[in-house]
Amino acid sequence: MLAACGAGAVEWNGSLDLGRSHGDALLHADRWQWKGQDYPYPHKLKDRTIYYWDGDEFAPVSRFSGSLIKLVPTEWGAPTFEIDGIKMLPTSKESPVEDARRKVALVEPRGKVLLDTCGGLGYFAACCLEAGVTRIRSFEKNPDVLWLRQLNPWSPDPDDSAYGGRLELTHADVQQIIAQIEDASVDAALHDPPRFGIAGELYSQAFYDQLARVLRRGGRLFHYTGSPNKLTSDRDVPREVAKRLEKAGFKAQLALDGVLATRR
Secondary structure, three states: OHHHHHOOOOEEEEOOOOOOOOEEEEEOOOOEEEOOEEEOOOOOOOOOOOEEEOOOOEEEOEEEOOOEEEEEOOOOOOOEEEEOOEEOOOOOOOOHHHHHHHHHHHHOOEOOEEEEOOOOOOHHHHHHHHOOEOEEEEEEOOHHHHHHHHHOOOOOOOOOHHHOOOEEEEEOOHHHHHHHOOOOOEEEEEEOOOOOOOOHHHHOHHHHHHHHHHEEEEEEEEEEOOOOOHHHHOOOHHHHHHHHHHHHOEEEEEEOOEEEEEEO
């Protein structure tokens, strides 16, 4: 905007919601206007940082409450997020939404009731809604992730009338609340936990037994594991996961960067 204004332009066309939509801003020497509201030009902006208008100024979408968590831009439009500098979603080869879409397709959500154990930014949920899921129950433990989600234009809003109430987002620890879900009440599940070193309980035999209990026979589960370096970690996490899922009552196989399992 400043470059356009400096070149004598009185209007700038672009996106202020990470590529979800485009519009025109009216440019003035000391301010700019968007949809009838005036804004000041922000101070110097940091690289790899997304900003939002907090009512007084443009503030970074990041906060520190034990860990530094921030929304991070990508070349694909849809952002990822980081916790203490560790990227939570793969973005090197494709959009995190496209990545989620391929994984969601493995569980065939159309017409199903689906469990989304670790909701994150909601990309799994968004792809399930797009694919015609009947209902999706999504849980997220971290309040800071929910805050990022509120500010991320790519995250689905459970209150959006376009979704017809099909998305139920709950602030809760799925490891604790799964015991309250009825037996065989879920048609499919998506499990995208933090890495093993952070949330080992979500890779436990006890948790997989609970997943088997709530899934109906024939129900599919995609469990994201990533591709940990076996040379440095001395572990083959995907195969460990597959073995535990088999013990819990699933037929499991490696798929994409995780494990696809079917309830026996």
